[in-house]
Amino acid sequence: MILRLLLWWPLPALLSWAFAWALFAGLRAMGAAPLVALLFAAAAGAGLALFHAARWRRLIVALGFPLSLLAAGGLPAWLWLLPLVLLAFAYPRRTWGDAPLFPTPAQALAELPAIAPLAADARVLDAGCGLGDGLVELHRVYPQLAQLVGIEWSRLLAPLARWRCRPWAEVLRGDMWALDWGRYQMVYVFQRPESMPRVWAKARAEMREKDSWLVSLDFEIEGQIPAASWQLPGGHSVWVYRPAAQAVSVSADMG
Ligand SMILES: C[S@@+](CC[C@H](N)C(=O)[O-])C[C@H]1O[C@@H](n2cnc3c(N)ncnc32)[C@H](O)[C@@H]1O
Known part of the structure; x- marks a missing residue:
């Protein structure tokens, strides 16, 4: 003890x-x-x-x-x-329970548009956007997006990300768990393995549009078959799920 x-x-x-x-x-x-x-x-x-x-x-x-x-x-x-x-x-205490600050590496999402094409009016959220590296990468691979949003709990990181990603992304300071993910066609997370069941439950409950996407860097959702996943150099991996359309699951949704 x-x-x-x-x-x-x-x-x-x-x-x-x-x-x-x-x-x-x-x-x-x-x-x-x-x-x-x-x-x-x-x-x-x-x-x-x-x-x-x-x-x-x-x-x-x-x-x-x-x-x-x-x-x-x-x-x-x-x-x-x-x-x-x-x-x-x-780096307030509550964010330590979810994920420390690790930025999305450049080029990590290069393959994503081929798997998950998005129209220019699609809304995309980086849940826990840190210093904005995930937003930078999303903007790079989806340059057409007009509504790119990040939310970050840290009072220091959020304004820095806002400044870095202006004017092409909106950065909110707040709790990603309190935000309604249903407004977004794609939610991108780079959190921790322990957070993934909660991420999945939230995505399933709120992301009801058939063509919505949940994208996770590095951490898969146990028991769910991804729509796509691939390895990146440097040991990273990308996991793509379809929260509304996902028909096949190994455990949680069977019962
Ligand atoms: C691994 S970093 C990823 C940063 C960014 N998404 C990227 O890929 O470059 C995780 C971030 O999530 C933030 N975070 C953790 N829990 C959060 C919460 N409940 N609400 C908002 N942000 C949170 C942390 O402060 C940290 O900046």
Whole structure:
């Protein structure tokens, strides 16, 4: 129970930073030169970062101590908490439950229009649009679309995506689960495997137009046969579903 609590992100990051700081202070108290103490503490932070599988968590854990030391140079010591505050702002707790910020790679959707052709008046949503990379790719492959919409929970990322994708996409700040997906002919998601059953349930409930499409980067919907799927270089994959027209399913819809 205590171990589970300790692993509750971002506690591991905080504890790693605190450990690096304690090591730094301890070495300094023992008379070590500032640079030596800094190198040892930064190396300890980097070592702790290796326990994390996700690249973004590794970066946060490894960079926390040196960045906070930099920020705290000549300033109050509590300022080392600043990166965490910034992180919480950029990346509020509720979005961690769905997906961290990983951008859609360029060219990832190059094949999509051949599978899922869209008319110029089709509405397309990137649910959880992050910094707008998915929108950029959707705009690239469907240049004719006049109604490209992204929704992003983070108060920092949403305005950045809005600025980046103006004027060809509209970016909303809000919860993708609260938005009605029925208004969109295609919903694109790049979330997490754990979110996919909820994505599917929502798409099935709301996307009732026969020719609507649900597109997922990397994560399939367990038990559903995709209308199409293909592998991309770099280990990515694209999964295309037809929420309204989907007749065949392996598990959930059988009963
Ligand atoms: C893996 S990133 C994908 C970003 C973008 N779709 C792309 O492909 O480049 C997932 C994004 O979903 C956002 N997100 C997670 N849960 C969300 C929610 N409930 N509502 C809105 N955005 C959410 C996260 O903040 C993150 O920016």
